[in-house]
Amino acid sequence: MSQELTHWLDDLLEEIEGIKVRRKSSRRVRADVPADALPALLELLQGRAGYIHLSAISCVDWIEDDEFELVYHVWSYESHSLVSAHIRIAREPGVYLSVYDLYQPAGFFERDIHEMYGIHFEGSPNMEKFILTEWDGPPPMRKEFDSEAYVNEHLNWQEYNPPWLQELIAEGGGVIIPPEEQRFSRKKD
Amino acid sequence: MNSINKIPVIEEKRTNPLARVFDEFVRFCRSRSLFILHYCTGCGAIELPPAMTSRFDMERLGIQPMVSPRQADILLITGYVSIKTLKRVILTYEQMGSPKYVIGICSCTVNGGMYWQSYATAKKLDEYMPVDLYIAGCMPRPEAVLAGLQKLMDRIHSGEANSWEDYFRNYDYYLGNQQKLFGENWQTPTDIITEAKHYDLIGEGTLGKHTQILEQHQKPLEALDMRLGHDLKEPTE
Numbered sequence: 001m002s003q004e005l006t007h008w009l010d011d012l013l014e015e016i017e018g019i020k021v022r023r024k025s026s027r028r029v030r031a032d033v034p035a036d037a038l039p040a041l042l043e044l045l046q047g048r049a050g051y052i053h054l055s056a057i058s059c060v061d062w063i064e065d066d067e068f069e070l071v072y073h074v075w076s077y078e079s080h081s082l083v084s085a086h087i088r089i090a091r092e093p094g095v096y097l098s099v100y101d102l103y104q105p106a107g108f109f110e111r112d113i114h115e116m117y118g119i120h121f122e123g124s125p126n127m128e129k130f131i132l133t134e135w136d137g138p139p140p141m142r143k144e145f146d147s148e149a150y151v152n153e154h155l156n157w158q159e160y161n162p163p164w165l166q167e168l169i170a171e172g173g174g175v176i177i178p179p180e181e182q183r184f185s186r187k188k189d
Numbered sequence: 190m191n192s193i194n195k196i197p198v199i200e201e202k203r204t205n206p207l208a209r210v211f212d213e214f215v216r217f218c219r220s221r222s223l224f225i226l227h228y229c230t231g232c233g234a235i236e237l238p239p240a241m242t243s244r245f246d247m248e249r250l251g252i253q254p255m256v257s258p259r260q261a262d263i264l265l266i267t268g269y270v271s272i273k274t275l276k277r278v279i280l281t282y283e284q285m286g287s288p289k290y291v292i293g294i295c296s297c298t299v300n301g302g303m304y305w306q307s308y309a310t311a312k313k314l315d316e317y318m319p320v321d322l323y324i325a326g327c328m329p330r331p332e333a334v335l336a337g338l339q340k341l342m343d344r345i346h347s348g349e350a351n352s353w354e355d356y357f358r359n360y361d362y363y364l365g366n367q368q369k370l371f372g373e374n375w376q377t378p379t380d381i382i383t384e385a386k387h388y389d390l391i392g393e394g395t396l397g398k399h400t401q402i403l404e405q406h407q408k409p410l411e412a413l414d415m416r417l418g419h420d421l422k423e424p425t426e
Contacts, residue, residue: 155312
């Protein structure tokens with residue numbers, strides 16, 4: 001039955017213009033679509049193929065391409081398969097449409113992405129702070145935010161190297177990579 | 190009342206030969222009846238249920254969990270402290286009655302551990318409150334937790350574990366670090382300076398430039414705003 005359904009799904013996906021479908025396994029489909037075709041795709045998937053569960057929206061910051069990638073994962077309880085719809089939007093101004101009217105849980109995901117990446121979703125019910133309520137810096141998951149520099153500026157760090165650990169290391173055990181080689185900013189050149 | 194105050198009181202050194210015995214007895218009792226506050230940050234708290242329950246049985250040492258900070262003696266910080274959590278930890282610590290002891294469990298309380306690079310995690314716990322004991326490890330086993338607690342008991346018995354006095358004596362240092370992280374408007378509902386006067390623990394480091402900043406904007410204490418969300422609307426008729 002699932003074989004029939006997936007063929008039917010392939011036919012359905014062909015209706016979207018500019019779509020590239022890659023079948024990664026029998027239960028996973030990756031679809032790359034132009035940004036403006038995504039709401040139509042989701043509407044098709046939800047309305048005609050039973051993909052009623054938006055499990056997550058994830059975001060990738062491709063700073064070298066000057067783009068954000070948004071991935072919408074939708075799950076069908078009927079065919080037990082996952083469709084990941086990938087879109088790319090420009091990093092500046094970083095604005096996209098909300099899919100809250102199709103999938104209500106999107107409100108939370110979009111609020112989270114807005115907080116972590118600074119992407120604004122038009123039509124989303126609430127774009128206020130979500131988890132980082134007491135954070136007033138830049139969106140911290142953007143690639144240009146240097147977490148380590150922030151830490152070095154705002155917080156102190158202390159070495160933890162007690163005598164018993166030194167004895168262990170002297171005998172050839174314990175930590176193999178010393179901290180100054182692990183920690184990029186503390187590397188001694 | 191006035192006549193009572195007129196009676197001259199001669200302050201002398203303690204001459205009661207039993208005073209030391211009583212002190213010793215009080216410290217013994219104090220070290221054998223410790224209540225741990227249930228405040229679990231991070232992942233190290235997962236080692237506490239086996240330490241408390243029948244396998245390792247913390248209660249045979251006289252150590253029990255306690256639900257409210259006012260009645261607790263030990264504040265266990267069991268793992269990474271995010272900056273949001275640190276505010277709550279400081280509020281909790283200040284509300285505990287003295288004498289109080291802080292134990293930092295896991296590597297994260299020592300120097301941030303594996304979150305050394307994270308913008309959201311505080312690194313050195315002892316910059317924000319005096320820590321009696323660190324139990325390093327990621328995570329320490331219940332045996333290590335119990336060994337640490339026994340060490341704290343020994344220190345209480347011998348009178349060494351008095352770092353809570355340090356919070357009053359060097360309040361300006363701790364407040365300065367808190368202000369650096371939380372901004373200059375940082376204020377807790379507990380008036381530490383008045384408490385320090387109450388305990389007679391005003392030291393050279395109690396007042397300073399950071400407490401001056403606090404006094405400038407200090408608001409009279411009122412109940413904390415406990416809203417859950419921003420969009421909770423008033424019920425309309």
